[in-house]
Amino acid sequence: MEVIPLKVQKRERGSRGQLNKMRNQGLLPAVLYGKQKDDLLLSVPVKDLQTILHSEGGLNSIIALQLEGQASEDKHTVVVRDIQRDPITRSFNHVDFQQINMNEVISAELPIHFVGESVGVNAGGVIQHGIRSLQVEGMPAQLPGRIDVDITQLDLHDKLFVRDIQAPEGIEITSDPEQVVLSIVVPRAVIEKEEVTETTEATADEERTDGAKEEEKEGE
Template sequence: MSTALTTNKRTKGQHSALTKLRQQGAIPGVVYGYQVESTPISIDAKKFAKALSDNGSNGVFQLELDGKKVNAVLSEVQRDALKGFVKHIDFQVINMSEDLEVNVPVITTGDSVGVAEGGLLLQPTREITIKVKPNAIPEAVEVDVTNLAIGSSLTVGDIRSQQTYDILNADEEVLVTVAAPAVEEEEPAEVEETTEEAEE
């Protein structure tokens, strides 16, 4: 866990007040959760960016709030649709001894034998929900597709026993599959006949 992020209390104000905060290099946000009242805050944008880089989006952040340090996770990060900068953040204070339900991305590793034979790798489920202690939240769940042939799939049930945390998704939910290559349709025979007639 990185150095504690200092939060500053702010008064809930108008849109112009939030814009001014952002122009001053701060991000408006809210802290709520375990043993704290919902509190509007602002936080230094550069320090938050560094903490996000160090911890990852699923990591635990240490915040200085009202003179005490609390552990929190990101429950929501709002970004500007055009420029991509963070415009608002929600922190949820947590009890480190209790399990959390969090969404984590699914990423594939290895080179599928089915893809090598011309198949197409499809990933219908890109995120799963897990229940885990806060200090053991993975940044992502890795799924090895090396032995996945054309027509084969990997489901949640296939990877459940390999994990150290509870997966809340159903066993039959498909994570990755390799589809058969598309078959090119042959030119209709009547096209050739039309061409021959034109030549006559």
Template sequence: MSDVLELTAELRTDVGKGASRRLRRAGKRVPAIIYGGEESPQNLTLAVNQLVKVMEQETFYSQILNVVVDGQPTKAVVRDLQRDPASNKVHHVDFQRIDMSKVMHATVPIHFINEDNCVGVKMNGGSILHNMTDVEISCLPTDLPEYIEVDMKDVDVGYSIHLSGLALPAGVSLLAFSHGDDDQDHDIQVVSVEVLRGSEAAEDEDAVEPAGEVPTVADDDKDNADDES
């Protein structure tokens, strides 16, 4: 697990849509809520400047955070983040408390490495197609990985990597395979290397005639040839 990011929050007593609008209009703080566990939900406010800075880290969206309320840190994860559709400014953040002794579900990013050295791209003119950029996992909070790594170095044209081919850290499992039915039904393709139509490699492939194929002579042409002989 990576270094824990920290956010300092203040309890919010003035609640409701009107209060939230006034808070956002002031431009310095954002409404939030933290819930889960044995404690009651708490309405909070977050400093915009600190929130924006922490959100620059990829781990903000997938890792356990320290949400400090009245000086007391609470382990939590981001469960929802609402933005204004016009300005893209954060409107509201939902945090869920985490029990460090219980298995949790999380969505973590997939990092693709060695794409520039991928044999299917470098040697055979293929293109890498990303079908997934993150994945849902299950693990104890102490085993939560920062990301899942996929090595593209040896993937050739026409080949792909599915969920079942991911190298998972110890203690981590995929939620897709926790349904109790046939795993093959949930073994989604993560990434593939293909020759895209219209590319030079595809045109070269189309230009090559299959070996040993003899052009056929139309019946009319054959009759004319017989008459002339």
């Protein structure tokens, strides 16, 4: 995964009003956490961050923070650890960055991307999702933006477990292997229709049997 540059500024700790003024100017309050350095308060251009988060790496993008006023080679390699949103507008309120070492294994949560249409769906089934992402570990440069899973061979009543997914090279899946990722199920409406049909046929059989018995009695 490529490292994406992002220019940011240092900021002072501010009041709620000052932070809201910053947001109205298109800047997002942020904090950079590091293992060997003090936490840094930052302001981030929200549009630039949104562009990165909509790239192939998404929330797992590796970012090189460049602080204005510092030498271009003095960058902080980070990942996004948390984004706080406004509960009503869903706009970004705050972001936490975690400094990483490109030579050390890190943990990440990768979205699952399903490829193809299963034979079970083509037969009238529907997909019932269990989980939509996987916990993984790997070197930062090897982490993909997502994990592709081919589901074309899944038939009606089949289940896909975490253990069935092959991890990309250099990546270890740490999610519970017995978790169900998805199932191909028969729609409830179809089951109910079949049950009604079976009940109707059984009732019709009983009526025919009763009618035949009545005819036998009349013949006697």
